[in-house]
Amino acid sequence: MSTREEGSAREPVRLTTPLTREGNERLRTGDVVLLSGVLYTARDAAHARMAEAIEAKEELPFDVRGQVVYYTGPAPARPGHALGPAGPTTASRMDPYAPLLIERGLLGTVGKGLRSGTVREAMREHGCVYFGAVEGTAALLAERVKEAEIVAYPDLDSEAILRLVVEDFPVIVVNDLHGGDLYREGRERWRRSR
Template identity: 75%
Template sequence: MSGGYVSLTTPLSVEDIEPLHAGDLVRLSGVLYTARDAAHARMAGALTAGEPLPFDPEGQVVYFVGPTPARPGHAIGPAGPTTASRMDPYSPLLIERGLRGMIGKGTRSAEVREAMLRYGCVYFGAVEGTAALLAQCVKESEVVAYEDLDAEAIRRLVVEDFPAVVVNDLHSGDLYEEGRRRWRRRE
């Protein structure tokens, strides 16, 4: 741990994420893939049709984001997290294929949390309202699939010290549930 953060470099293994607990602060470096609802639906269709995915999810982290166009001198425009529950119908398909992390905002369904525990995946939260700051952590951005989806295309991002918080861990920890319990005790 460095400066109160756990530093992780992708790709991630189960051994990398097993020590994490809900509420831990992390800084991710390496590759993240972007994907929102439309891209997730296409990947689900590809799997149903027996076609390969645009990237191998094994050990990877998907960031639920639709970044804005990059300004001159920047790899990407503002890139704030999208509501993760919109990906819930599709996330288990990637998790069972080795996805180790997801980044978004909001809670996840029971089915997604169950798949995370079963196959070894954590859900990280990124702070909404910090889109311009998060974009500064992105050093490279390249569209790798579904270019016609524009902002929702799948991108391969190279990030450095991307800040996130562990929301759901491999120990059934849930930061949202823990926060609600703490708040109720104060009443």
């Protein structure tokens, strides 16, 4: 893919899950991506349980290879909707666990906020991309969810792992496979503009 000019308008990239490393290599920070297919939800408590399963050499509740995990704890669905409002959770809360899943083939995560250096290194090494979802759009994001079902840890209520089927779920590439970091780049652009 050619170098992009700063500030140039780009068409959204459409991706269908499961993701591939080759597809992820084409992405750059700042790309708007419309995800379709399956996403899994998981937050802190679910990640802790998956880490315990990995340590005990047990099966994970879903095959993470090529999958995308959305860090959210959705509200209950209203009548006629697959899911209630589902805004992004702060991704750094999953940082202690994320490398365990990334090493096993997870190729995408969706949340908000910065990722640790350890997580960014694991993502580059194993081909995983970090996508940001826009805060304050929980109800709009939920409208992109066509189906939702609990696949693990129902006792965790809103933190249970859900399998979502989404269509054109809008995210932005925050950390790509080339060392790009949208937060860092944004701060640098701001400093230069002053």
